[in-house]
Amino acid sequence: DQQVKQNSPSLSVQEGRISILNCDYTNSMFDYFLWYKKYPAEGPTFLISISSIKDKNEDGRFTVFLNKSAKHLSLHIVPSQPGDSAVYFCAASGGSQGNLIFGKGTKLSVKP
């Protein structure tokens, strides 16, 4: 039973356009959400997080939106750059889950 789902295994975007990565969760006790970026054979790199008391958090080109009623969050990257090409993981924690629960990732390809 997947508690965090990233339903799009891959996404292709043109350089300069917006990339939108989506994530759904089922556990209403989750109260902290994170996005990580991962290159092959490397560890995940923390990008941005959001607490459940907020609905938006911004850091440079990256913005995370949280819709608690829909149990949905999204990561917007504007403008997208070729260096953004990587696998993006959504993760959540909270309630009895002291650890992070990860989605299976979305592979983003940004084409020049």
Next chain:
Amino acid sequence: KAGVTQTPRYLIKTRGQQVTLSCSPISGHRSVSWYQQTPGQGLQFLFEYFSETQRNKGNFPGRFSGRQFSNSRSEMNVSTLELGDSALYLCASSLASIGQETQYFGPGTRLLVL
């Protein structure tokens, strides 16, 4: 500030052997978590240590164990290796083990079991 370091980076073992992986957290971080990443299962939580005590454990068999030392460094041990244990093992550290904490990951140890 130095990041999370893991040693070794790559390891080849045969079935039935055991292996020990090491993780040094970011200075000042007291919580260390271990994750297994495989192509089919994604990132799965193994266990978490805080102040030398295991605080949380995932759904892995008892062949997977760990410990944490007084300097917060952590080791993970896998006994009686199976082919399915081939994976990228990731260590992550955070300041504390409870609450809205961001975990920072090391580069991982790639384990291949033949």
